[in-house]
Each structure stands twice: as structure tokens, then as C-alpha cells.
Amino acid sequence: MKYIYIYMWLRQHKRVLALPWKQNIKRSEKSNTIDVLVSGVLGNEISSEQWSQHFTESVEPFTAEERREWLSTMSDVALSSDAFFPFKDNIDCANQFGVKYIVSPGGSTRDDEIIEACDEYDMVLIHSGLRLFHH
Template sequence: ARGADRMSSYGDFVALSDVCDVQTAKMLAREVSDGVIAPGYTEEALTVLKGKRKGTYNIIKIDEKYKPELLEHKQVFGITFEQERNEAKITADLLQNRPTVNKEIPEGAARDLLISLIVLKYTQSNSVCYVKDGQAIGIGAGQQSRVHCTRLAGGKADIWWLRQNPKVLALPFKDSIRRPDRDNTIDVYISDDYEDVLADGVWENFFTEKPEPLTREEKKAWVAQLKDVALGSDAFFPFGDNIERAHRSGVQYIAQAGGSIRDDNVIETCDKYGIAMAFTGLRLFHH
């Protein structure tokens, strides 16, 4: 979550599907998060997690028998809104309707599309999610239009990919730099404000020697190498401009609800770039 949405203002919580073992606990111990929820914990894992954040780390055990009410209620200025909980099942069956010329979605890409839809099920609408190699790399949520979601998530995906650039991986950080400070420094280094960390009298605070900047041309060339990205949308794409933006961040597989009056334009834009797209017929648009 931190990698996909590093500037999020809400607390970071880890949710696990299986019992938390000591290896997972040790990984969580060094990552930034406010708590974890899981079906259970081994004794070794609990010992590790209880030492995080000076003992204030939230450790919650799931009650697997709990079943929430199907109907949700929300009050806004005296008005009560009701909607059924989103209990949609995210399965491979959602990817069977493929209206594009390219209908080939490899197993790994299908997995990534399903991951994107699972993320979207629990994300504020409007929302779009980019996934690569089994992890979310960019999430655009709660925006006023779908293309804004696509641009926001695409920008985060580009940043994730820029962080894999050899120049970034080789940055000569001082051993004393803490991981959060290292992450923030990298974010500035790959931005247009790189001088904020490379200026004389400043770079000495972070590096053992002054790094060369990552130029705009180098960044553009590196982002162009991003490929095999999967993208999910919690409702239909109304225009082909979403596909144009997604293509610039290496998207080659898409899962979206379909049903727009301009589906033909969206399909045509996908065909232009050889993108394989599935119409899921499922809106994950909940508030």
C-alpha cells in the first residue's frame, strides 16, 4: 500500500488471509504500518509484533465466524442512505468476455487483473488500479472523473517503475539514513525538484558522494520500458482517452465493467495498441 499510495493520509493497516508466522512478522516489523489483522498469530510472531512501535502496534485477530449485516446504513445531514454490502465474487469467470482483437490474457496477467478488481472492491469510487507481477503499483481513487483516476494511478505506477531505475538503485546513501528518509529522498530525486536533494550543501546530508541527476530524457526512456501492466476499473470507461493514458504506463491488459455508449471507441483504442480487454459486467462502484 505504501508503494502504491505513498502520500496517503490515512493509517496503514496490514490484512492477512492466513495465520501470521514469524517470517511475516519480521517483515512487518521494519515496514511502516499502524496495525495488522489476521486469522491468528504464532507465538513467535506475536513476540516480534508486540515489540513494534514500543508496544503500541495494533494487533487484531479476525473473528472468522462474524457475518456483517447485508444492508448498510449511512446518515448524512439527517438523511439515511441504504445499500447492500459489496459481496461480489472476484473470479476468473469475470474475464471471459473479451471484445478486443487481442484476446490473449496469460495466466500471470489474469492474476494481476483479478488483484486489481479485488483492490477496487475495497477502494473509494471512482477508482482505477494498476497491477504488475502480483502487486498494486498505482491506485487512483475518489476522483471526480475516471480519466483523473487513470492519470493519478498511472503517475504512481510511473513513480514505482522509476524507483527501479539503475541510477536510483545505485544511489550512495549514508549508512545512517533511516528507511523513511531514504524513501522520501528517492521520491524527490526522481521528481522535477531533484535539486532539493542534490544542491551543494544539501546532498551531503544524504549521500556519501554527489549523485548524477536522473534527467527528464532518461526518465521518459525508462518509463517507456514499463510493460505487461494490468489495469482494472470499478466501472466502465466512457472514453478512449483513459486507454491512451494507460498505454503510456505500459498497460497491456484491462478489466472493466463495459456498458458505455462509447464502448466501440474504447475497444478501438485498445485495438490500436494491441491491448487485451475483458468486459466483466460487474460494477464495483460502492460508497
């Protein structure tokens, strides 16, 4: 779950929002290229040549320091789930990424631990009672 927070927040970085796209690049290609930019896999999963074909000018991927600096600005993030949070570590992880508001259906046998963790981090937790995920 923590990678979702990272990728979604990094996608809001001013460098991502101002990428110099070539014309006729499909939305799905843009999305995949942005994932490469924010994830740090350039050179491993995609070659530099393939990467540069999407842009009108040179674009450097984020450095580890740029990634850390931008992620430290996350605050007042809202998180929702279509199923319950089964373990406290989900809340611990959410806290690391600035989550302050959580909505989940509740219903876990460990709801008391989740409530305690949210209280510990001064998070607002709402149990909606509506579960959208079914097996």
C-alpha cells in the same frame, strides 16, 4: 494517471535500486527522496543540501534524456482500476506507457469506446464486474 506509470517505472531504474543510502534513513524518507530523484523537482521542492543528507556519496537526479530513455523501455505493462475507464484518452495515455493488459469492472456508458480503443492498441481488456470504489 500517467504520472503513476512514470514514477513507478522510474523507481525500477538501476540507479534508484542502487542508491547509496546513509544508515538509519526511514522508509518514508527514502520514498520521498526517490520521488524527488525521478520527478525532477530537485532545487524547487527540496534543496540540494537537504537532498544530499540522505546519501553516503553524491547522487545526481535524472536528466530529461535519461528519463526519456528509460521510459521508452516500458512494455507489457498491466493496469487495473477499481472503477471504470470513462474516456478513451485514459487508454490513449496507457498505450503511451506500454500498457498491454487492463482489468476494470466495466460499467461505463462509454465501455464500447474503451473496448474499441483497447482493440486499436492490441490491448487485452478484462471487465471483472467487481467494483471496489463506491461513493
